[in-house]
Amino acid sequence: MTAIALGRTRRTSLVSAVCALVVTGTGLLAGCSEDPDGGTNGVGKLPADKIQSKTRAAAESAEAVRLAGTVVTNGRTYTLDMRLKSGGGSGTVTSKGVAFGLLRIGEQLYLKAGAEFWNHADGNTSAGGTLDGKYVKVPQGDPSYKKFSGFTDKDVLLDGLLTLHGALATDGHHEQAGTRTIRITGDQGSGGTLDVSLEGTPYPLRLQRAGGAGTLTFSSWGKDFPLTQPKKDETVDYGKKLPTS
Incomplete structure (x- = not known):
């Protein structure tokens, strides 16, 4: 604590x-009777729709963020631990028990994974040995580019995630990792819940998506981090259509 x-x-x-x-x-x-909004940024006294607009604006204007948790899409669960900023992002994604790393610098996207990922995705055991631990350039024209780059795009990812469905309402004061929050809900919680910081900038801190589609926490708002181009000897071209395991 x-x-x-x-x-x-x-x-x-x-x-x-x-x-x-x-x-x-x-x-x-x-x-x-202690005022739960005493010494806060004041958003806890606002109606839910105003809180949502303020937290979205705060998220959009932040230079960087780290998000971690699960996202369920098209019936598949992805576990994310990503750091994102306007120029790209990096981190790890796990799907079906297999993890892989993503790095995007500008428009250039790299995927880094172990032999297990490549053997499973490609069905070719020889590929795993060749690509194991290497940064593989993902061609922009490849279907996997759009799929994987979405995990590294701060604006696209937050715009899609920070949406509550149904009628908005507040659901009391809470705490996330030692920070006081105000919770807003969509459709009494069935449309998702979002905890917003009551301390400093009203950043979103925890999201529970509608329909059990995952839970994410947000941290390190505004804290910059380096994005380093991989060395030449660490990078390979796959040479054909990239698998999208």
């Missing part, structure tokens, strides 16, 4: 203890 979170817990416990002991004829003394 962070020092901030620990301090907040102790403060809350102290207030609760004092309020439990000091009672007037009409109930607890004034001030014993």
Whole structure:
């Protein structure tokens, strides 16, 4: 637990203890009911649609973000751990128990995986030995380019993810990784839930997608990171249509 979170817990416990002991004829003394929005950025007092517009604007304007969790699409579950910014992104994706790395710098996309990935995807055991641990250039004209590059595109990925379906409403104050949040829901939760930071910029911190389509956490908002071009001896051209396992 962070020092901030620990301090907040102790403060809350102290207030609760004092309020439990000091009672007037009409109930607890004034001030014993702590304002959940006290010392926050104030978005917790806004209606749900305003909170959503503010958190989307904050996400769009941020230079970088890290997202981690699961996304279910077309019946397949992907586990992501990606760092993204306007110029590209990098990280790992796991599907059907097999992990692979993605790196995009500008328009150039690389896929890096072990022999298990290539043997499974290609059905050719010799390919695994050749491509094992190498950065494979993904041709822009290949169907897999669009599929994989979407995992590395901050704007495309967030625009598709940060959407709640149905009527919006607030669902109380919560906490995510030691940060106070306000939760908004779509269709009373069946359309997804989104926890928005009440501290500093109102960034989205946790998303539960509608219909059990995955849960993601967002962190490192605005924290830049390097995108390094792979060395020549670490890069290979696949030489034919790339498999899309």
